[in-house]
Amino acid sequence: MHNKKIMVSGIQPSNNITLGNYLGAIKPFVDLQDKYKMFVFIADLHAITNEFNPIALSKNKRNIACLYSACGLDLKKAIVFNQSDICSHNDLSHILLCHTTIGELKRMTQFKSKALTKNSNNTSFIKTGLLTYPILMAADILLYDADIVIVGADQKQHLELARNLAIRMNNKYGKMFIAPQPFILKNASRIMDLANVKVKMSKSNKDQKGVIYLLDDKETITKKIMEAKTDSLNKIKYDKKNQPEISNLLEIYAALSARDVNSIVKKYENKNYKVFKEDLAKIVVEKLSVIQKKFKQISKDFDKKIEPILKKNAKYCTVIVQKKTKLVYKKIGLIK
Numbered sequence: 377m378h379n380k381k382i383m384v385s386g387i388q389p390s391n392n393i394t395l396g397n398y399l400g401a402i403k404p405f406v407d408l409q410d411k412y413k414m415f416v417f418i419a420d421l422h423a424i425t426n427e428f429n430p431i432a433l434s435k436n437k438r439n440i441a442c443l444y445s446a447c448g449l450d451l452k453k454a455i456v457f458n459q460s461d462i463c464s465h466n467d468l469s470h471i472l473l474c475h476t477t478i479g480e481l482k483r484m485t486q487f488k489s490k491a492l493t494k495n496s497n498n499t500s501f502i503k504t505g506l507l508t509y510p511i512l513m514a515a516d517i518l519l520y521d522a523d524i525v526i527v528g529a530d531q532k533q534h535l536e537l538a539r540n541l542a543i544r545m546n547n548k549y550g551k552m553f554i555a556p557q558p559f560i561l562k563n564a565s566r567i568m569d570l571a572n573v574k575v576k577m578s579k580s581n582k583d584q585k586g587v588i589y590l591l592d593d594k595e596t597i598t599k600k601i602m603e604a605k606t607d608s609l610n611k612i613k614y615d616k617k618n619q620p621e622i623s624n625l626l627e628i629y630a631a632l633s634a635r636d637v638n639s640i641v642k643k644y645e646n647k648n649y650k651v652f653k654e655d656l657a658k659i660v661v662e663k664l665s666v667i668q669k670k671f672k673q674i675s676k677d678f679d680k681k682i683e684p685i686l687k688k689n690a691k692y693c694t695v696i697v698q699k700k701t702k703l704v705y706k707k708i709g710l711i712k
């Protein structure tokens with residue numbers, strides 16, 4: 377028996393993992409991997425709720441497994457697996473689906489921002505997977521008795537649904553789930569687009585010049601940071617309301633250098649934005665080049681080293697979740 381608390385989280389496999397994904401999710405996985413028993417998965421079933429290409433999907437699945445490791449997740453400690461290898465995620469998702477209203481799902485900000493456009497509230501042509509996406513997420517979490525879920529701030533509402541579903545099911549049928557707590561960093565949980573601080577840094581942003589990818593080369597990273605939008609005050613201050621752009625850059629700086637924001641503000645007291653950006657670019661380039669170097673190496677060994685771990689972990693997880701699914705089936709009367 378282990379006595380560590382359990383952490384469950386996943387990331388959609390995409391070729392374009394952003395600095396936001398890293399700072400809001402992967403880095404805290406790595407920082408907390410000794411404290412929690414971690415189930416970290418490749419959310420491939422979530423990835424197909426968007427438009428996708430089968431060849432790219434399977435390549436991206438490999439990439440994210442390698443990136444987890446390249447970013448410092450210890451595959452001997454964290455249990456890394458492919459979501460679609462575990463059939464119970466879908467089984468439980470169906471049961472939870474039958475306990476969730478369409479209203480609850482339509483209220484989700486992410487659904488609204490992805491599905492509804494300024495000119496139309498008509499959802500008839502929206503694929504159902506986009507609507508039911510948070511339920512699959514709840515299943516991912518509840519199957520493993522997660523105590524905490526490390527996510528960026530954009531996933532908070534989905535986590536609330538998972539909690540509500542856990543409590544709802546427990547109240548109706550008797551205790552079967554742990555209600556998970558979201559674990560959202562105070563800083564760096566919502567890294568904003570460098571060119572438009574009103575939107576979060578995301579691969580789906582139309583304009584990509586404010587989005588840094590983990591696999592961007594040195595020149596691209598430097599260019600994106602040097603050209604990051606800033607205000608005309610030219611004063612380095614952490615003030616999210618009045619100086620959101622420089623505050624966003626300060627959060628990135630702080631998270632990557634393991635320093636607190638105030639000490640950085642002090643360091644740049646009489647310096648201008650250009651000097652600050654040059655230093656920040658160096659820090660980001662340095663951090664990402666280490667990750668990229670490891671990524672290249674690990675990718676070569678994927679078949680020999682990573683794939684067998686994913687397979688072994690799938691077997692391990694299957695045993696855990698089948699037990700949970702059986703309990704749920706019993707509680708709701710599907711089996712005796």
Ligand code: TYM
Binds near residue numbers: 531564
């Ligand atoms: P995904 O793949 O969109 O994002 C992965 C993680 O990165 C965080 N994140 C950010 N954090 C800070 N700043 C940003 N700009 C930023 N952009 C993204 C996200 O909050 C997330 O934590 N639905 C999830 C994947 C998932 C999941 C789960 C997570 C599926 N099942 C169960 C937790 C538990 C998603 O699409 O994340």
